[in-house]
Amino acid sequence: MKLNGKVAIITGGASGIGAATAKMFSDEGAKVVVADFSEKGQEVADSLFGNAIFVKTDVSKEDDIKNLIHKTVDQFGSVDIMFANAGVGDATPAHELSMEDWQNMIDVNLTGVFLSNKHAIKQMLKQDKGGSIVNNASILGHVGQEGITSYTAAKGGVVNLTRSLGVTYAKNGIRVNAVCPGYIDTPLLDEAPDELKQQLASLHPIGRLGTAEEVAKAVLFLASDDASFITGANLLVDGGYTAQ
Numbered sequence: 406m407k408l409n410g411k412v413a414i415i416t417g418g419a420s421g422i423g424a425a426t427a428k429m430f431s432d433e434g435a436k437v438v439v440a441d442f443s444e445k446g447q448e449v450a451d452s453l454f455g456n457a458i459f460v461k462t463d464v465s466k467e468d469d470i471k472n473l474i475h476k477t478v479d480q481f482g483s484v485d486i487m488f489a490n491a492g493v494g495d496a497t498p499a500h501e502l503s504m505e506d507w508q509n510m511i512d513v514n515l516t517g518v519f520l521s522n523k524h525a526i527k528q529m530l531k532q533d534k535g536g537s538i539v540n541n542a543s544i545l546g547h548v549g550q551e552g553i554t555s556y557t558a559a560k561g562g563v564v565n566l567t568r569s570l571g572v573t574y575a576k577n578g579i580r581v582n583a584v585c586p587g588y589i590d591t592p593l594l595d596e597a598p599d600e601l602k603q604q605l606a607s608l609h610p611i612g613r614l615g616t617a618e619e620v621a622k623a624v625l626f627l628a629s630d631d632a633s634f635i636t637g638a639n640l641l642v643d644g645g646y647t648a649q
């Protein structure tokens with residue numbers, strides 16, 4: 406039980422990597438708060454046998470994040486772990502990308518992570534017993550990909566935000582790290598035709614897409630005391646994608 410007695414918020418917990426992490430955290434003894442703008446978050450929370458609640462949240466709205474922290478403390482007494490995981494995809498080349506779509510990407514995938522970190526850190530500072538934050542970045546925070554514009558920009562921001570927050574709050578016992586997954590077989594890839602999925606799989610030396618559970622295991626490691634000397638790090642969970 407690596408997270409016994411801990412209270413963990415998981416944004417984007419209704420689906421994919423977030424839902425797999427919610428289950429894993431709960432199995433490891435944590436109280437879990439599933440935060441998502443999709444009502445499916447309620448089903449995920451209900452499946453965790455009284456160890457979880459769902460708080461409807463749009464991570465791009467600061468009032469929603471404040472409400473999320475407030476409800477978490479109200480229900481479970483503290484915030485010990487934040488997994489800032491909510492995100493959306495977009496693969497539009499720059500010359501075709503509207504300002505609206507650019508802004509939406511930055512609002513959710515970068516500002517949403519900033520707000521989740523900001524308010525978790527505020528609460529953790531108040532509690533004065535440290536904490537652990539894990540952000541969900543991507544291989545596309547480290548390398549570019551043809552045709553992808555706003556997603557790579559936002560994830561690059563998450564990678565370096567993680568470093569700065571890790572450096573800033575180390576003295577307070579708050580560790581801030583990120584996972585950087587390769588292509589993972591989740592609903593985010595649902596729109597991709599099978600042929601594209603096979604092509605994406607072949608880009609990983611391990612020869613397949615990753616699973617949500619494989620990312621959740623890395624998140625669990627970073628969130629837990631097993632990673633007590635790790636902060637500001639971006640852990641690649643990518644089947645060798647970026648090692649080539």
Ligand SMILES: NC(=O)c1ccc[n+]([C@@H]2O[C@H](COP(=O)([O-])OP(=O)(O)OC[C@H]3O[C@@H](n4cnc5c(N)ncnc54)[C@H](O)[C@@H]3O)[C@@H](O)[C@H]2O)c1
Binds near residue numbers: 421442462593
């Ligand atoms: N699947 C991949 O290949 C892959 C690779 C690298 C990184 N990631 C990252 O992993 C994270 C999770 O993605 P996933 O693959 O599990 O996708 P997913 O679509 O299964 O889950 C994403 C969740 O985020 C929620 N969400 C989206 N916008 C939100 C908002 N504004 N407020 C609150 N919730 C919101 C969605 O409702 C959904 O439940 C994302 O940040 C994504 O960029 C995914």
